Amino acid sequence: MAVLNEEQTMLRDMAREWADNEAPVSAFRKVRNAAPTEGYDTAAWAEMGQMGWAGIVVPEEFGGSAFGYLSLGMVLEQLGRNLTASPLASTAAAAAAIALGGSDTAKAEWLPKIAVGEVVATVAVDEGPNHDPAKIATSVSDGLLTGTKEFVAEGDSAQLFVVAAVDGLYLVSGDTGVTRSTRKMADFRSHAQVTFDGAKAEKLGGPDLTAKVIDLATAALSAEMLGMAEQAFSVTNDYLKTRVQFGQALSTFQALQHRMAKMFTELELMRSAVEGALEAIDAGRSDTDQAVSLAKAIASDALHLVSREMVQLHGGIGMTDEHDAGFYLKRAYVLETMWGNAAFHRERFARLNGY
Amino acid sequence: MASAAELDAPVNPTDAFRKEARDWLAANFPPELKGKDNAMSAIDGPTELSPAEAQWKKAVGEKGWGVPAWPAQYGGGGLGKAEVRVLQEEMARIGAWNPIGGMGVMMFGPTLLEYGTEAQKQEHIPPIARGEIRWCQGYSEPGAGSDLASLQMFAEDKGDHYLVNGQKTWTSGGQWADKCFALVRTDKTRKHEGISFLLIDMTSPGVEVKPIRLISGSSPFCETFFTNVSVPKGNLVGREGEGWTIGKRLLQHERSSLSGGGSAARMFAGKPMGALAREYRGTDEAGRVNDSDLRMRIVRHEMDSRAFALTLRRAALESRSNQGPSAATSIMKNVGARITQDRAELSIEIMGMNGLGWEGEGFSEDELNQTRTWLWGKAVSIYGGSSEIQNNVIAKRILGMLDHQ
């Protein structure tokens, strides 16, 4: 755990307590079964709004707390542990884009509402099944944006879109010219196709801003992955201590102990890489792009390993819908793929380092 | 990403001490020794010191700054943690290095400071602080490696002294050592409780060393035989039968020093893999290292190294902010070993046949060193507790996994 200041410690503890009491995995199961259009529990999201979580990266003058990305990451990590469905990561990334590039009017109009959870926002970049910001066809003429974005997180419910076009990032706030088609996916969260057909758009910034906002969104997502991996690991470790086979608890078998030790090792490296990226963002470091690719690649590999081992080490029970392991497995692969998988980020890391 | 220098950047500068350290270093560090630290010296055995090296070692030894955190009354520097860090930063700044090292500094000294009597500390600590005495570690035996507690070397109580008989093996630097800290059996009926921690003079009659040659070609360690060696009772550290506890404490010091816990910068010294690959392999039209598979494995290695550097830094910050030793510490030895070995393997793969030279014409000095580094590096996942044993420790101590019934 990074060294936290008092505010951050309080925030983390509060988020952890809330997630454990109000949003355990059973709450996610309920959402999954009820299948609301939004893909999350709106009452729970309202509570998150009241606690100010959507405002963690919003400047104070616009009603946020400006605690920064490490703090946002702490909260997302706690939510990730319990697979809490919420539009927090997407909304925060969109808020950051507005705070960085929005006009004074746009900031004043949207940020205070975002900060209290009244408005759900998202960032729409990809136009195919794999993250590829180099392949963007969406364009804007006369302030009207046209293009189709695939797998937009929270695309089913977002009232506000931050959209990547060929020449940079735009804000689309109206519903005119915006069509959503639900994509039902393995993790039971919202990933809609969103078509913009001459939607009114306001420019936030050029390709530099697009790249920056993608990095922020990626780092936030990595924090959620960290929480998931920690929890998948700890649930598995507990299970091995109770399950008896061959007259022994599974936990006594060295072959399994070494697999757990290996996962633990990868988790420690994952935590350092993820916290490192969040800290790099907060410090405004010039090598933030590298730090983010490091975090996402390592996080993807570590979560991949842990989520698969969770199923394997649970044996038959891990294959059942009744058990939570499947939820971790499915969400894990979605998050690995989102904002670029490990291979994408390794390639980017090589390029950024000139080899 | 943070460069190695950034990872070692000042955290809590204490300015008055910084000036003191800077002035003293300016007055005492011979500039011609800048960056001439030989990391392999502890392995290769004693080398003839140049006059400048001898002078530098003497100055540091007298000042106690080779062991800056040890108490001044025994010849240490008596510095606090923050000051030690400042001293390291100031040394790194001018390319100075610590000429005092070895097992006495890394593991025996800290253990003796904790468990030794006043007389033992006064006798043994100052010569270590001045770098005058070489210690070796008499733990492993032919039948006691990973299962150290099954050791058999026996010390029989003869009233005023012990009579020691038995064999140790893999004794690093045994042929150059003046003294040996050894685990011996003083009771054959009990496994762990029958072990004692004994200090043995290597010049005593009955001590014999036989160097063993390693796959890297060097012979940095020995089989060590003890035949009717007489050891004074005053050389027992702690109480009889308490050796296992003391010996394990020493292993903690050994592991933390082996995992590169000191300085991330040192661990990542040398040419970055990407640059090495461009040099040996060339690039394609897009400017990428030729061989995309190799290129990606370089990235994995580089990412692993950086995540490790960030973890070293995180663990240091966490323990400094008094959250106690971080759980991350337990993974350090294995990750450090894995990265060291990956680095060597990758370098050789990049260099091709040039990376596999043994001696003689046709290879650069760097290339020949690479072969040696590679082969020597195979030891890091074995000594000081093998990777498998480290995983056992993680599973049992950190994860609370259960003992086999």
Ligand SMILES: Cc1cc2nc3c(=O)[nH]c(=O)nc-3n(C[C@H](O)[C@H](O)[C@H](O)COP(=O)(O)OP(=O)(O)OC[C@H]3O[C@@H](n4cnc5c(N)ncnc54)[C@H](O)[C@@H]3O)c2cc1C
């Ligand atoms: C270069 C070098 C320097 C050394 N210097 C010293 C020194 O100065 N002083 C000293 O006392 N010793 C020294 N050692 C010894 C070192 O500590 C031992 O080699 C080490 O503890 C392993 O013991 P072993 O070689 O007997 O292997 P073994 O214990 O026989 O192990 C063989 C293999 O089996 C595995 N294994 C063993 N037990 C288990 C288990 N329970 N579960 C899973 N796997 C297991 C091991 O990990 C290893 O892979 C040195 C070793 C090397 C290589």
